[in-house]
Amino acid sequence: MTEALTLAVVLAVVAVAARCWRARDGRVRTVADRFSEAELTALAAPGSHRLLVEFTAPSCPPCATTRRLLDDLADEHHDVVVRAVDVGESLQLVRRHGVLRAPTTFVLDDAGHVLGRVAGVPERDDLARLLDTADDMSPTRHVA
């Protein structure tokens, strides 16, 4: 009886952990972070467009799924460029921005400010909404 109760408690903890995981996985989070000019230059994407930066790894199926999704979004937003960063080859970038998982995606404005960050395969609607919101708030859009 005690064993069954203990197992039930363990399963309840797992259920809560799973729920927390699902609530965060793929969701856009707002963080105060910025990519420096040097980092943007290293990504071969200085200025004038927004960036979707995917931290990726070899043999990572969710990374490939994420890349396809980001490419789709870039097709829909003419000022958005996608860049992939291999976590094994860019350790400085990984550490500076606290990347713990692959894939992790950063949405940057044209000055390198992080508009949002997603761990795991992003929810497409969340990312699209963020890009659309940034479109509305962009002063360059209103100038035109």
Added chain:
Amino acid sequence: MEIDVRGPRFSAALTFLVLAAAFLTGSAWLLAAQVAVFAVSALAGLRWSPYGNLFRVLKRRLHWGPPPATEAEAGPRFSQLMGLLFTGGGLAAVLAGATALGWSLVLVVVALSALLAATGLCVGCEMYALGRRLVGSRP
């Protein structure tokens, strides 16, 4: 070696069932059997994993189709090693009479295998990738 991404989740479900049964019945034999499964998978490689082979047989027989994706075996193999250390330590403790400590170690693996089976989140694999990243080599 690349493996079907569904394999580790299938293995985690079986691991959960075996360890939960061992805990509920207090069977050190059942626990020892799971320790042996972990040992084969971690030390000989996932190609020899008993649960992995059962998965491959069922996949063929039940026509589960080609893998939706594949992944390197290193991460899942590392998590098998973690499972071996925890359940092996648990078995040693149970046999030495420290049953509370022993079954507590086993319950950690029960929880993590349930999490993997239910959500696809492999904590051992994530730890492996993070560790490789922190020491500066490719995951």
